[in-house]
Amino acid sequence: MKSSELTGNEREAVAGEIDPFEAALRLGDVKGRSPWEDAWHRLLKNRAAVTAAIIMGVMILVVVIGPWVISWDMDYTDWDHTNSPPSLANGHWFGTDAVGRDILVRTLEGGRISLLVGFVATIVSLLIGVSYGAIAGYYGGVTDRVMMRLVDIIYALPFMFFVILLMVVFGRNIVLIFVAIGAVNWLDMARIVRGQTLSLKRMEFVEAARACGVENRDIIRRHIVPNLLGVVMVYVTLTIPQVILVESFLSFLGLGVQEPMSSWGALVSDGAQDMESAPWTLVFPAVFLTVTLYCFNYIGDGLRDALDPKDRL
Amino acid sequence: MSGPASGRRRKQRPVLKVQDLAVTYDIQQGGLLRRHTRPLNAVDGISFELARGETLGVVGESGCGKSTLARALLGLVQPRRGRVLWLGEDLVGLDEKTLRKKRKELQIIFQDPLASLNPRMTVHDIIAEPLWTFYPKIARVQVEERVRGMMKMVGLLPNQINRYPHEFSGGQCQRIGIARALVLNPRLIICDEPVSALDVSIQAQIINLLKDLQRKLALSLIFIAHDLAVVKHISDRVMVMYLGRAMEVSSAPNLYRRPLHPYTSALVKAVPIPDPAARRRTATSGLRGDMPSPLDPPAGCVFHPRCPYAVKRCEIEVPPLRRLPQGDWVACHLAEELDLTIVKSG
Ligand code: SF4
Numbered sequence: 001m002k003s004s005e006l007t008g009n010e011r012e013a014v015a016g017e018i019d020p021f022e023a024a025l026r027l028g029d030v031k032g033r034s035p036w037e038d039a040w041h042r043l044l045k046n047r048a049a050v051t052a053a054i055i056m057g058v059m060i061l062v063v064v065i066g067p068w069v070i071s072w073d074m075d076y077t078d079w080d081h082t083n084s085p086p087s088l089a090n091g092h093w094f095g096t097d098a099v100g101r102d103i104l105v106r107t108l109e110g111g112r113i114s115l116l117v118g119f120v121a122t123i124v125s126l127l128i129g130v131s132y133g134a135i136a137g138y139y140g141g142v143t144d145r146v147m148m149r150l151v152d153i154i155y156a157l158p159f160m161f162f163v164i165l166l167m168v169v170f171g172r173n174i175v176l177i178f179v180a181i182g183a184v185n186w187l188d189m190a191r192i193v194r195g196q197t198l199s200l201k202r203m204e205f206v207e208a209a210r211a212c213g214v215e216n217r218d219i220i221r222r223h224i225v226p227n228l229l230g231v232v233m234v235y236v237t238l239t240i241p242q243v244i245l246v247e248s249f250l251s252f253l254g255l256g257v258q259e260p261m262s263s264w265g266a267l268v269s270d271g272a273q274d275m276e277s278a279p280w281t282l283v284f285p286a287v288f289l290t291v292t293l294y295c296f297n298y299i300g301d302g303l304r305d306a307l308d309p310k311d312r313l
Numbered sequence: 314m315s316g317p318a319s320g321r322r323r324k325q326r327p328v329l330k331v332q333d334l335a336v337t338y339d340i341q342q343g344g345l346l347r348r349h350t351r352p353l354n355a356v357d358g359i360s361f362e363l364a365r366g367e368t369l370g371v372v373g374e375s376g377c378g379k380s381t382l383a384r385a386l387l388g389l390v391q392p393r394r395g396r397v398l399w400l401g402e403d404l405v406g407l408d409e410k411t412l413r414k415k416r417k418e419l420q421i422i423f424q425d426p427l428a429s430l431n432p433r434m435t436v437h438d439i440i441a442e443p444l445w446t447f448y449p450k451i452a453r454v455q456v457e458e459r460v461r462g463m464m465k466m467v468g469l470l471p472n473q474i475n476r477y478p479h480e481f482s483g484g485q486c487q488r489i490g491i492a493r494a495l496v497l498n499p500r501l502i503i504c505d506e507p508v509s510a511l512d513v514s515i516q517a518q519i520i521n522l523l524k525d526l527q528r529k530l531a532l533s534l535i536f537i538a539h540d541l542a543v544v545k546h547i548s549d550r551v552m553v554m555y556l557g558r559a560m561e562v563s564s565a566p567n568l569y570r571r572p573l574h575p576y577t578s579a580l581v582k583a584v585p586i587p588d589p590a591a592r593r594r595t596a597t598s599g600l601r602g603d604m605p606s607p608l609d610p611p612a613g614c615v616f617h618p619r620c621p622y623a624v625k626r627c628e629i630e631v632p633p634l635r636r637l638p639q640g641d642w643v644a645c646h647l648a649e650e651l652d653l654t655i656v657k658s659g
Contacts, residue, residue, distance in 0.1 A: 034477055211420065
């Protein structure tokens, strides 16, 4: 803090001249700007993040509303136009696949599943991870050591092996995909939240609250949780694309959603087989998938920059 | 002869009496397999008294245990032994609930003004939090009125009540911290290096503010700092700490004129250098070596490896903190023989 940063108010107050002090008071209460508002304004200035957010918003709208508007059903077979390239004339804007199913509607339906998996699995990992990490971090000591050792052990299990095992035992099932991905992703969340809680617990303002006699539950409510939110938000936006990617990978391996349902991963996998004869079956879902992943990553980066203004001053 | 101020004050019954206070941390050492803990005596047998309205300066290099001492006095860390008598009642070993009530009377101001304020709370909420805690049923209007009053008292504009810590300068943040500490009308404030993180020009303002408030509110202060220059103007008496132990407790004028302990003398000689970087370099001018690790403090007098006057006896026998005829306290075998009077040069 430079002395030049001293506001006039402070200097006058020290000098004991009350007049400007009183004058300033007559102006009424000054509105404060919370770190959230600051972050929001910084985020709005980040062009990449804003663009990504807009694209993402449009994407979600199209994916949700699209399948209702388009006249084709996702499993309707148009025998007159199998393997049709994209054309406005026959109404298959994105073309059809080898059995005459409309690629546009399949891409949108697949998007519904992909995004759903992304959001639901992230929420699952958010709920487990935040509570687990916060408890371990706040109580510390033996509790912390046992809980985090357990995380290490689960972390060490090979994920793919775990998923394949689940699929073999319970059969392919979309709920199982949520569970499998969420069960692995919460580990990272728990680690991050625990670390953050540990360092927050040692912050001077938490100590100040303790010195004032504030009770544990109020400390967690007023001091720990609000300061965790930023990190959690950033991590959530970065987890969604990660989960979507994992789901696509599973689908590509043939372990993902089951026909007639589809996801971007499954569509890319199908399209890859007909890549030479009907490239459009690959290109459209692949573009949707890639754009989504990019958008989430840009939004996440933007959020991180906005919420963590280390190099602002 | 002790200074007149401390002489007058010492006749009163002390509000705070600390007896043989010791704090030990368990330090984890070793790798995954051969992990073991070693005790670190951060504070080792500190005793002092504090009168109403008196200021005790506590000075020492970083790592000498002064911050731990502050936290132990408030019950934020558990002492291993010793007593902290507040108005005659021992705070050590009190259960959390009773201790919480006592915290109304003992408050602390922290070193890093910004870090000691929750970035997501407004000034109003920060200053009001102690009120909410101790008077849960207090009316909202009353809280706001009190908060505005406190802001005015510490030299902040009350119309900034809805702003957030990051919208203030370091000096202003420290004022918010002071307002928070004062809002419950405490009787003792522990200032843990309250100005070390501030610009030099602002340091004086904050120290003057504290002095002012102390006079108005009849506060007792414990003022912790890492160099003597800062505590000089505010302290009635000064305690010099080294490796968790008190080396000397003297009235401020005596300490600056004629230190009793060789370590104090080294610190006093280091004071007049205004540039902080140079000060750090010469903080222990005339001393050999560095401060030993508190994990294995030297035997005998803890200061002997660096003391220019050390004799054989110093390596074996621990010098107790004892009172000299003029009323000051020192922990040195040779206190009577040494003349460490500071010769003002220039
Ligand atoms: S006791 Fe000995 S070593 Fe310690 S300060 Fe005095 S002279 Fe120096």
